[in-house]
Amino acid sequence: MQQNIPTLSATARESEKARETDEIVKRSGFAKGPKLGLNSIRAHSADMNWMSNNLPAPLGEGMLTVWVDAVKAIPGAAKAIAHLVSGAADAGSAWVDVIKARGERQARQIRDETETKSAFMNSIARVATEKAMQNPELVDRAVTYLSATLPREQETREEIAFLAVNYLRDDPPSADMKEVPDEDWLNLFSSLASRANSQTMKEHWAQILKGEIRAPGSFSLSTLLVMSVLDKSLAETVVRVWRAVIGERYVATIGRFNEGSFYTDLVTLDALGLIRLGHGMSFVSDGEGEASLRVGSKALIFKGMLAHQKSTLSVGVLSQSGRELASIQPFGGNEEIARELGPLIRNVFRAKAVFLSEFDQQAMRPSGPIELLDGEG
16 A cells, blocks of 8 residues: 655655756746646646556555566567666666556655656756746646646556566576677667557557567567557458468459458558568478468368479468468457368369368478368378
8 A cells, every 4th residue: 555654855845846947947937827827737746746646556465576576587588578668778776666556556666767857848948038938838838748748648658568477487498598689779669568558459459569578579669650640450360361361472363352341451460560461372282182371370271183283372462561460369269260261262272172181380280180171182
């Protein structure tokens, strides 16, 4: 439970700061401005103090130790989470203080931020003496924007950090991994991810951070920039199309996948640079006239083709950013798509039959029992 117990020294310090601010404002002439006077500056200071003391706490004290220990136990996670939460790649105690601040609301990071904002308020008054005398309303709006934006973006970064670590606990990186995310990458990620508003976008950013921690270099800077322009609607479009990805980097443009609302989705993603339409995917059957194709967690097996028969399927090709974003989507939930695509592709391949099976991601080939989807078994 948070306790606000002011000490005599703290109270005296605040009084001294208030007197100093009053004197600066009086000398600057701000008190004569229509909006930005002594009361306005004091109000902004009070708002910042309230925000720093009332940040939401997503975890109770009992879970904090577990969460922090989990971060330390995941290779490469400490640096990335520290950078996202506190803006520094130091994996020491500073970022742990910030994490605990969300549960205990007592972290040094928040206290320092409050003092920084107070100093900013005084600096605004000093700068106003020289440059902002003629437009106090502009300064007032700048302070209002800063005091409203910083806490919200910090809260977003911390929420994404929590989500990413939870994902990593379910799918941790190799214990002997030595690489860590690049500093420039972390700088851009922190800046862009902090602007996310919807829960869907926060989850997508957390998946990207998880992927980069597991395998540094998985997501390029250009992919981060593309991700930053996605809103909830566009993100849902990506999810709809990515469920139909075949062979890990193609989308078949046949049947209903080349018309109607699905094709509209393809055109939208083509405009974003995530996919390139109008390409062909070549297949060559083996010596027994068979070929297989991965559709997420499923596999389509085509039989009864000519030996070494070459076929071409009309597809859209995922760009580098498209492939990187596709990697954060789970491979489950593709059976319906696979059942729909099987007969369509069988006709293109002129195969006698198409079967459905599981896809073994470790062995990278079809496995398990097969089910006849279409044709003569």
